[in-house]
Amino acid sequence: MQQLVALIPWGHNVRILDTVKDQTERLWYVQQTIQHGWSRNILVHQIESQLYHRQGKATTNFKHTLPQPQSELAQQLLKDPYTFDFLNLGEDFLERDLERALINHIRDFLIELGVGFGYLGSQYHLEVGGEDFYLDLFFYHARLHCYIVIDLKIEEFKPEHSGKMNFYVSAVDDLLRQPDDQPTIGMILCKSKNKVIAEYSLRDMHKPIGVSVYQLQDILPEALQGNLPTIEQLEAELETVSIIDNINGISGSDGKRK
Structure with a gap:
């Protein structure tokens, strides 16, 4: 030490x-x-952000789909939960809004993902069987030497999400992966998850996939929000203070005009 x-x-x-x-x-x-x-x-x-307690905690099938030591290294690089406290999206937002916000804060996003992630694009286009498909976020990891596909969900994890990710990973492996690249990894980022359901969903998948949740910036409770002054009230208060300051500035302590 x-x-x-x-x-x-x-x-x-x-x-x-x-x-x-x-x-x-x-x-x-x-x-x-x-x-x-x-x-x-x-x-x-x-x-x-309690990184020590979040590192390597994602629900994955890496032990069965990646060789050692690749599987262990990949497991340790994924977190659960991911903390996006640099975003402020409010309560009602779409997956596209979350994606744009992460791209607009790409430096903070890459810091949270960890060392080694290289950003390749959002809504990355793939053509499969004559049809168009788009990856939410696409990365290459320098230490793992593999592509990483991230799919964003603003809902709780569902079993069908893993099937969709399995398709994406297979497509990237066939269309983009080079002989020197390791197998592509899929990461599903959800608002919440049931760990047991996630484990069952990944158990018989043949592609390496991880499931993690994300946390956004804390929003004030509605009860507290109701006790806070509105913008109009703050503006009125500032205007009153400004008027008082002007009066004090032109009058002396005896009340006579300077």
Whole structure:
């Protein structure tokens, strides 16, 4: 531990010691900082988002569909849940809205995905059997040496989602994968999931697929929102303050005009 902490800046060490109490978890953040070259701000973000407890937690079938050590490395690179706290979409949004928001915040999105993801495009076009199909998000991973297809869902995971992803992964393997590439991986990002249903859905799939959930920025409860002032009330309050300041500016303490 002493040898490792000497390899990162003192400010990083202070942050880890102040915010992480478990010794094993501390060592993990030190190792990750060394491996990925995290800045202090990124380190703090990863600690606050509980990365240690999310890493490698996705529901997958990698043990049965990928060879070692590829399966273990792929498992450790996927998280559950993913934290998209840099987005503010409100309550009613479509899958297309989520996709656009992630692309508009691509730097934050790539940081949350982790090191090694190279963005190739959104609504990536594939032609299969004379018909057009579009991948929500398409990546290539430098460490895994494989394509990664991400399908976004604004609902709870359903068994049919894995069938659709199996089709996408098969198509990418046939149309785009080169001899030096490892098998393509599919990742389904849902609003929520039943882990048992996800495990059953992936059990007999022959393509490597993972299922994770995402969390958006916290929204204030309706009860609290009702107690907050409206924009019109805030504007009226600011206008009143401005008028008072102007009066004080032209009058002295004796009330006479300066």
